[in-house]
Amino acid sequence: MLSPVTDADGAPFWRYAAQGELRVQTCAGCETPRFPPRPCCPHCHSFESIWRRTSGLGRIWSYVVPHPPLLPDYAALTPYTVAVVELADAPHIRLVGNLVAAPGAPLDSLAPGRVRIGARVRFAYDEGSGLAQWVPERS
Template identity: 65%
Template sequence: MSSRDNPPDTAADLLLPVPDDDGAPFWEYAARGELRVQACADCDEPRFPPRPCCPHCQSFAARWQRMSGRGRIWSYVLPHPPLLPAYAAQPGYNAIVVELAEAPRIRLVGNLVSAADAPLNSVDPARLRIGAPVKVAFHAMPGGVTVPRWILERP
């Protein structure tokens, strides 16, 4: 039987994040439905991706700051065709870069969906617009990791 006769399980075959020591708290908070980014405990500058040392003041003191979960689409892409089989089964799959409202230098990557539990291809690509306001919606993936996805604030 060829791979064409047995299509991939799209949910199980999607790429999942692999948390490292610095980023593990981000994923732990996401599993609780909280969007948090690392911030310097000395100069209060938020930073992402997480890292041991503040790039602004070189402090090693850090804390995890809760974000509102609101932002705007800073950029997006519609892969044509998707390079991995599991994504090819997701017509209209999108990847967006979201600039957080209260930390404009922080940009997170995710997918624009119609609801937190919607399939990845649930938003008409014509609705993707730079600057569109979005809010976070967390989605539990196979393998126990919860990822932030994004929904339009004004659908």
């Protein structure tokens, strides 16, 4: 399986994710959240930032269901869903991750036919793969 590639700017995201927290880099000057992480604020050009904890809640903004041919490790898991999620407390921030039935569940654990744009989801971290995932919110 693939694992995330980290750099100095993005490493805190993965460190917090491994602790079960979804944090977003935020400018310490103008307090604008930004993703992907980067050294300079695109709004005020400050190089100072902090990592703010979010609620971990969001809505599916878009999604895709990959079909073979894929990387060999993923082909056997199709169909699975990759979602673009708009964060509830930072609506201009959108994150990508697999949509699964429960935290740590296999990639193919949620039938693609159950996925809907606008559906509420919550952040989860899969220790096995080291990847961020999204789980449907139960109302």
